[in-house]
Amino acid sequence: MLRKKYRRLLENPQAINLSEIPVLTQSEYSDAIRYVAARLPERLSGTFLHVAGGTRDAPRLGGVPRDMVLPDITARWKPLAPGSVLVNLSPPGRLWSAHYFYNSLASAAGALTVPFEEPRDDEIGHCLDFFEDQGVTAVAASPATMRRILGFALFEGRRLPWLDRILWSDGIPDRALGELVADEFPHVRTWGVYGTAETWMIGHSGPDCPPGVFHVFPHQYVEVSEDGILVTTVRGGAAGPLLRYRVGRAGTWETCRCGGTGPALRVRERVDSMVELFGRVVAPEDLVGLARQMDMVDRAQVALIDPGTGTERMYLRVTLRPGVEDDPYTTEWIRSHVVAGDLGLAGAVGVNADSFDVVVVDRLARGDGRTEPPLLVVERTV
Numbered sequence: 001m002l003r004k005k006y007r008r009l010l011e012n013p014q015a016i017n018l019s020e021i022p023v024l025t026q027s028e029y030s031d032a033i034r035y036v037a038a039r040l041p042e043r044l045s046g047t048f049l050h051v052a053g054g055t056r057d058a059p060r061l062g063g064v065p066r067d068m069v070l071p072d073i074t075a076r077w078k079p080l081a082p083g084s085v086l087v088n089l090s091p092p093g094r095l096w097s098a099h100y101f102y103n104s105l106a107s108a109a110g111a112l113t114v115p116f117e118e119p120r121d122d123e124i125g126h127c128l129d130f131f132e133d134q135g136v137t138a139v140a141a142s143p144a145t146m147r148r149i150l151g152f153a154l155f156e157g158r159r160l161p162w163l164d165r166i167l168w169s170d171g172i173p174d175r176a177l178g179e180l181v182a183d184e185f186p187h188v189r190t191w192g193v194y195g196t197a198e199t200w201m202i203g204h205s206g207p208d209c210p211p212g213v214f215h216v217f218p219h220q221y222v223e224v225s226e227d228g229i230l231v232t233t234v235r236g237g238a239a240g241p242l243l244r245y246r247v248g249r250a251g252t253w254e255t256c257r258c259g260g261t262g263p264a265l266r267v268r269e270r271v272d273s274m275v276e277l278f279g280r281v282v283a284p285e286d287l288v289g290l291a292r293q294m295d296m297v298d299r300a301q302v303a304l305i306d307p308g309t310g311t312e313r314m315y316l317r318v319t320l321r322p323g324v325e326d327d328p329y330t331t332e333w334i335r336s337h338v339v340a341g342d343l344g345l346a347g348a349v350g351v352n353a354d355s356f357d358v359v360v361v362d363r364l365a366r367g368d369g370r371t372e373p374p375l376l377v378v379e380r381t382v
Contacts (some may be wrong), residue, residue: 002032006243007376023227026060026272033061038044040075051099052197053274053281053344055290056134060128060343061204062197064097068104069200072219072235077204079167079191080138082110087131089141090169091230096347097197098169103141111138118145118350124152132162139163142170144278144352147177147310149238150349154184165207171279172267187244194267196247199231203265208258213266224251229273248272275304276374277314278355284376287316291340291358296324296332301364302376309382313355314345320360331358 003073005028036043039100039340046066056059060367083246086106092115099115106113114134119127128149131139139146146166153160158357166188173192175377181188189207196202203214216222219235223244228250233242250271256264274281284302290299303315316338320326335358339346349356362372 001286002028007225018221018223018232018244021244024243024368025232026246026248029242029245030054030060032060034064036062047085048100049099050197051343052162052346053283053342055286055341055343057341060197060317061201062336064200069103069219069235070104072217073088073193073201073204074105074108076215076217077166077193077206078109078207080106080109080111084165085110085114085135085136085244086111086138086140086167087114087116087134088144089118089139091347091350094327096185098140098142102167102169113177118142119149121152124149125156128153128160130157138165138167140169141281143168143173143177143319144171146173147180150177150180151187151310154180154217160185160367164189164191165189165366166216170204171276173211173212176309183342187237189261193371198245199242199247202229202247206258209256209260209264212268213254213256213264214258215262215264215357222251224265225307227263229267246272248274273376275302275307275314275378277304277312277348278352280344281340282314282344286342287338287345288375290338291318291334293341294337296330297311297334298356299364301374303365304376304378306380307378311382313357314348316356316358317361318358319362319364326360329358334358 005022009021011172037049045065050062051066052060052062061317088099088102090102092099097262102111103115115135159348164187168190172194174282181190188373191207192205194203201217202220205214221232221234222232227246229249230244231245231247232244242326247269250268252266252268253263254266273285274283287302288300291297298319298321300318303317305313324330339349365377366373
């Protein structure tokens with residue numbers, strides 16, 4: 001597997017500069033973790049396996065040691081304190097990690113934890129009443145979830161005086177969401193961490209940091225290159241040590257307005273083939289592949305509509321084979337198969353059920369005059 005790729009490093013580890021080490025890709029790392037978990041499980045003793053996407057047949061796995069790297073993280077990032085009451089809206093899901101991370105973080109800080117889950121739109125009002133009754137002071141949730149909750153509160157005229165901090169997870173808040181908090185809920189302070197299933201936590205932000213800017217933890221070494229952000233783990237005891245792992249996003253170094261020492265990392269757009277739907281990473285080729293497993297589907301294409309907004313949604317556009325009827329039964333059967341098979345998509349539609357649908361079309365969009373339809377098209381209506 002990776003032995004051939006790193007042969008030169010293994011033969012003479014002292015003679016190679018970091019820049020000479022080949023970049024590690026997502027698929028290479030995930031394949032290695034699955035191989036070790038299946039054939040050499042003792043190498044991962046005490047490790048918590050979690051997922052960032054992929055399919056049931058080929059999940060994108062990561063590994064976290066039993067301490068979840070909390071000693072290193074909380075040495076630099078302290079969003080909670082004794083007396084805080086945290087409601088954890090990060091879903092436990094299947095192999096999802098944020099729920100367990102925030103429970104552990106709150107416990108380490110001496111805070112009271114209310115493990116919950118993302119509320120549906122019709123539950124938000126009742127949930128906010130419940131949170132206030134329990135004395136909640138902090139919420140851990142994805143930007144997509146907080147956008148729905150804060151939007152509801154604003155519409156209902158609720159100022160949420162009991163809420164003093166938000167801990168972001170599963171995504172990066174955009175400028176509009178940051179402005180919503182600052183303008184309409186100025187008493188709320190925001191904290192966040194950024195990482196992936198493979199790298200775990202790369203950096204952290206505090207109340208005075210702009211959205212998308214993070215201070216890198218000392219146990220991670222980050223390069224910004226033409227391949228995007230590259231991460232090397234320098235902490236002993238890592239479940240899956242990383243050498244120049246390609247995160248899949250572009251980045252730049254800048255001075256953070258919070259006044260923190262050293263350059264901060266601004267995490268920018270994706271530079272791989274992945275897309276995100278409500279903070280969940282989805283590979284268009286996986287969705288197309290799952291659709292084409294079904295005899296009724298001829299071709300398929302993913303359409304991402306208004307990404308990064310509160311109304312973002314995804315369509316899987318399909319053409320059917322001759323003789324297959326275009327009816328609700330057909331599209332729902334395809335949708336169920338794809339959602340069940342894709343781990344990232346399943347997480348996105350667990351609460352936001354209307355964010356994904358299957359649509360039968362006569363022909364797929366060509367996009368930019370291409371002769372063959374692309375796997376992904378991005379469309380904006382707002």
